[in-house]
Amino acid sequence: MQELSKAEEITLLAVWRAGENAYGVSIRDQILNDTGKEYTYGTLYGFLRQLASKGLVQKRMGEVTPEKGGRRKAYFDLTDTGRSTLKEAIRFHRQVWKDLDELSLDRI
């Protein structure tokens, strides 16, 4: 399975949550909602590019419509590998944190 950085993980999760309509604005809003972090588009697209190169998401260019003033929207779809990587991540987190909560970290 692919190693993910935390930021990549967050982004990947946000892509899943945004579902069908996962594009720049919606993904960014999703991350803002989930974590309170406000990524710039430059940063966000950097992560998306990395995810795409690992084959976890796929970029899909939208239609050119006159309303858009000639610009195309870029959508990001979760691939099967991406989905299984997310599952893996959940399992991994559960595994690592299984017997701990915040209080238990105060014990020596």
Place this chain on the structure above:
Amino acid sequence: MNIADINNGKRPPRLAEWLIHRLSWADDREAILDNMQEDFAHHFRVKGRFSAQRWYWQYVFRSIWPCMKSILSWRINMFKNHMKIAFRHFYKHMSFSLINILGLAIGLACCMLIMAWVQDELNYDSIHAKRDHIQCITHNSSKDVGRIDPSLPAPLIPYLKDNFADIRYATRFRISGKRLFSVGDKRQYEEKGGFVDPEFFDIFTAPSVANDPKAALKNLNTIVLTENMAKRYFGADDPVGKVIKLENQFDFMVGAIVEDCPPNSSLQYDFLLQFENYGRFDNADIDSWGLYLNFHGYVMLNNSVDSGRFSNLIKDVLDRDNPENVLKLKTYPFSKLRLYGFNGDGSFVHILVFSGIGLLILLMACINFVNLTTAQSAKRAKEIGLRKVSGADKHSIRRQIYSELLVIVTIAFILAIILAVLLLPALNALSGKSLSINLQDNYLLIFMLMGIAILTAFISGLYPAIYFSSFSPMRVFNSASRSTSTHSGLRKFLVLLQFTVSIILIISTLVINKQMTFIRTRELGFDKSHLVYIDLNGNLRSSDRFVIKNELLRHADVNDVTIAQSLPNYAWNTTGSLDWEGKPEHIQGSMPFVNIDKDYFKTVGIEFIDGKTFNLMPSNREVREYIINEKALEYMGIDNPVGKSFQAFGAAPGRIVGVVKNVHNAPLYEEIYPVVYMQVPYFYHYIIMNINTRDMRGIITHIQDVVEDINPDYPFECHFLDETIDHYYQADRQVNRLITYFAALAVFISCLGLLGLSLFMVQQRTREIGIRKTLGASVSVIVGLVSRDFLIMVLISNLMAWPVAYLFMRKWLQNFAYKAELNIGVFLLAAMIGFTVAFLTISFHSIKAARANLVESLRYE
């Protein structure tokens, strides 16, 4: 957001959008901009236009640094890589690199030196703070109305000052000529001095070291010295108030000390005297309105006065007492004097010529870089191709070429500065200037040098960068072994250009040399190599001339002695009005005159065509005798002149007793002057002697004994006429030498280029040469094979250079009234030099290749 919104102005700021466009990753640009626009529209709806725009800008600023950081880190990484490759390349192709560096360094050094020279010329007279407000009073020349003549009647300047309120200050400046100074036992001639009016110090900048020089010069018997001269005569003592004696006759009190003249001031003086002294010293009639004397009149106008209007105002002043006057006054700006002279004889032409040559030499060095770099394209094609395959774009390749250039230009630049500093004393000696490349406070020069270096890099790199970056990887890998003959056309053209420039410079050098030789060897009409002269001063002036002559003639090798006003090579002073029997109406009647005695023609060696020399005693004031030269006869328009009556400006009437042959009584730039010879004894300046040159030392000792006996208070000085004449052409000789050196450098640089190209060619054809040798070709056949192309190019460049050089040189020769013939020989000689140099350069490598071991060359690669 839709198109309607955009049209309503609901779109993000264009500049901000552009920034994002520039900063973002190419693949994501469109999407990011789209997302941003959507957010912008949202903000617009919720919080209004202003807030939305502010948000957008904040966003942009937040993104700039991270983006820059990433771009920069990439650039720096790539730059490191380029540098590494550049240095590897440098070492691997050491000979090419050295050729490039040497060529560029020489080119840059030439440019630096020429720039320092030009800067000095442009700053000439900048010491004079009011330079731009000073006007020189001149008039049109009587011979040629278009020309400007600065000689004036002496009373004119005070008259102008008194009668025109527009003039704020006015002064005359007469170069004093050689004067004898003595303080105690110290006795010395001083050459640099001037007669001026006190307001000189209001017009020109001469900072005072002690006392007020203006106040000092109000007194007739006070002298102003420069620091340097004061030190020479008074050492460490305070000179002010001390007495200094001039010409063993006049006592002057040192009134003030001023700073030394900087070398780039057109007024050069060590001492300044009040103008009235000019009359006293030289018996010059400084009250006469009819006598045009050789001095400059300078005025400074009030600030509000327009110089053109003022010039118009004084135009007719000279009509005052002469209704037939044709001379009109005119002002000429002092600031233009150095660069343009009165009649276009300033240094501007030289500035143009030398700047042009400097740039051409630099261009030739750039051409070397272009040629040598593109010549190696076959070798580098694979490297560039691989880079492109690994994702380098055009810009990256261009940056790489420029990185390599940066290495070379930087090294060349440092070398050039060292070269320039080393060569500067030589240039100073050649040009008689005192230039310095002082980089500490000469910011302009630093900027200009940097500018030139950057320009050089840009020009040299332009073509190779475009050429290399246009390589298509597909083609490169398909045909890597194919030679790069595709671009040899351009290379040939550039080499052609280089050689054309070189040949033009060679021809120029040869022609200038020829003219200089022509001047040196030209028969002047008198016996210059046997003539020596001494100045007529002190007791010599008052003693009986016959006694002096007889004393001098006692030596067997002294053939003849004469006493004269001027030397045969230079007719000076202009008469006022002349009149003669049969004078045509339309002739103005003004000619230079020379005062001599009856032995002059015999001594100097001028032959009579008609009549004979003076018969009467010079002291006879009732009747005067005149002798004219052929030119004067032509000018006067009469036949059988001998015996006809003649009269010169108010002197007693007389008659013409002889006509002599023309001699060159002016530098060869000018036509021979018509001259009237007469004998007015109190205008004599020189004793001229015709000697046999067998025993120089003996004759000079004899002359010295005679002169010192009569004139013990004056240091003895004896001059050779040919040296004096030689002095006229010093400026041209300097130009000649400079052009010779620059031509040599240009030839050298083009040879460097040729050396590189022939080396490359030989390397490329190593196997061909090997095979040819195997099949029996001799060394000479192979050398011919390699040289042929280059020699054809030299031939073509000769053909191109000839007409250009011909036009240039014909123009230059027009400076001279008497010139050497411009014939085909010079051009053929230049061609021969070109061929020889090119052939020798090429043979350096071709012979080596032709003689190389066969096995080695066939095993090559």
